[in-house]
Amino acid sequence: MADLLSQFLFIFTSPDFYAAVLRLTTPILLVAMGSIFCERAGIMNIAIEGFMLMGAMTAVVVTYYLGSPWLGALGAMLAAMVLSILFAVFVVIIGTDHIVTAVALNVLSLGATSLIFRRIFGAMSTTPEITGLPIWRIPLLGDLPVLGNILFNQSPLVYLAFLSVPIANFFMFRTKWGLNIRAVGETPRAADTVGLNVYRIRFYTILVSGLVAGLAGAFLSIGQTTIFQEGMTAGRGYIAYTAIVFGKWNPLGALAGAVIFGFADALQLRIQALGMGIPYQFALMIPYIFTILAIVFAVGRVSWSAAYGQPYRRVERSVD
């Protein structure tokens, strides 16, 4: 018992642990910040899981052929955006059920990424040699004791993810577009009568979620590592969705949600690494248990607007 306690103490006092928390928070946070706008516009978007996976695969392929991880990241964003266009066409224009469509796309994405990757690289066990995204050590700040290594010696995408929170918050609550997005999600018909284009706003916010989810996927495959594995997102899209719900569709709240999951993920990795007498399967469960707990405690106080997750149809038989 005392042994276990000292091992946890070791984990929580190590600066590396906190650096890992930031690293592991990053993909979840990025996806959440990209997706929060379409969520606010009324789209229940769990297709971000598939967008992310498509981004992760594309990033490796493009980096391999063009030799630049930056182009790889760009390719990931575009590939995920293509998938998001498909999602938007279905849920916004045709008006299909958001969840069913997203599940179909996620399954498609899981199959397609494996297929494409194997067609290109064969079913070999060794993965192609590529260079991943660099680490940026911020001058001066990076030299701070302890904090320097945790905060300022990271991948540029880590900085981007955390900077995106105030940006998203400002955009959502201080700008015209943010207000329009919130109105469209809350009461689409009212938004329509004042001349807002519900379809266009929902379509574009989905594209944004695709672009950003692609980048988050790239972070997984060429930011943290330099490999692609089947299904490597491992539910991070769903966890990002949970973070948004947990944060009541507010960027700052979603940040809190994402950090909790990043923390859980870092913790389970450490527990696995240290052995600690806990079977690794249990360690692997930790982030998902956190997800369930978060939803259990959050959902009770979540109020969904009536229009959330519902297709919008403009012309209906008006009853008078």
Added chain:
Amino acid sequence: MGEMLRLDNITKSFPGVLANDHISLDVQEGEILALLGENGAGKTTLMNCLYGQLKPDAGQIYWRGRPVEISDSRTAVALGIGMVHQHFMLVPVLTVVENVSLGLASTRGLLLDLEHIETRLNALSQEFGLEVDPRATVWHLPVGAQQRVEILKALYREIQLLILDEPTAVLTPKEVNDLFAVLRRLSARGMSVILITHKLEEVMAISDRVTVLRDGRVVGTVKTGGTTPHELARLMVGREVVFDVHKPPLKPGKTVLEVQNLKAVGERGTLALNNISFSLCEGEILGIAGVDGNGQRELEEALCGLRRIREGQIFLHGQEVSHCKPDQLHQLGLAHIPSDRLDRAVAAKMTVEENMIASHISKPPYSKRGILNLKAIRQFAQRSIREFNIQTPSPRAAVTTLSGGNQQRVVLASALGHQPRVLIAAQPTRGLDVGLTQQVYERLVQERSRGAAILLISTELQEIFRLSDRIAVMYRGELMGIAPVEKTNVDQIGMMMAGVRLEQWRDSLP
């Protein structure tokens, strides 16, 4: 005074329905035009065509003499047409200013310019007497204030023609007077108003001219000064209308339903019912009046076993039933005509006979040890179809294929089919035409003569006065008082609807 708007032969059809059939009308500058018609006459469809929400199949709209095409609401607003829908087009979680700003260009580019809007909004509300707090969140506001926000939203966009769709349905009599004062002020400034309504007394009170619609056609346009409510009713319905319900004198039996200090919580976690107490006798109709949303729905649910009770007790035939389930209440002879037909009263995709029998299904002869007796069910359905004159191709037709009126007949057949001893009738004539409304009234009076105790929850004051033996008024979840119908009047009930207690009213009398 010039012509502001003219509709020329507007035609709009939906699958199977010709909602607007060559409708022509015109509105002059500064005029208040009433558009009168029953539910389903095509009033709202016509206005949605005018406001760009629907595209007419044929016909032409002229704005100040010029032919115009209105493809969406934005175009309508740009021309100067504003509309206050029956169900408000406001975003409840946003503030008043934010709602007004939606869809407008900002003076600060991408950034919001709410201060600027607030200043102009305050000026407008002063000018027209539309008092409202610009920083309040819309869902906190009472309905009357939300309506003022809708009007302000239109005025902010500098409209010249304001369309109001059934604006008084949610207002107390005093608020109706305030609204009419605002409309007169608009008209005095050369703005025009189209008032959609099915209430004759409003037409007489406020309009300059009336265009009457029936079955999607214009059946007449008359000057209000030169007509009578009776003539308008005949135009609207297409035949002579008898307004009176013959009601035999009250012969109250013993008390069957007693409610004591009832408290229940609403959807938002606030107290929706507070200390409700009343009793109801055999052979009596107790009317519950009040502006929509003052706890009527929660009361209906609490009495029918659909909402949990926090405090207080309900007795049915002297037996406590405060926490009984709906089917137990059914067994004790309680029947329910729900206020929300599609949501609560019928399962739209199931058949007529299934719907009629649903609340009696566990009783013999309709089932025995869980096995349905299809023959008995069919017989009951056929008998009810005859008795209630339900227009349906067969007992096996899905309810959704019937018209709204016939759906309501199915609901009545289900509720009244087994001679209930207590009937909770919530908004029993909502959405019905005058003819069917009359039938429902007669049927309720018949049930009363038979000895049923009836609780009539209705937002229609006329209905309450015509049917009730006693009238109770709900305001913010409380009963403001109960008065016998012959000892009260519309003014008194109206004050109670606005939150004045019966005792206070009595004290204020000289």
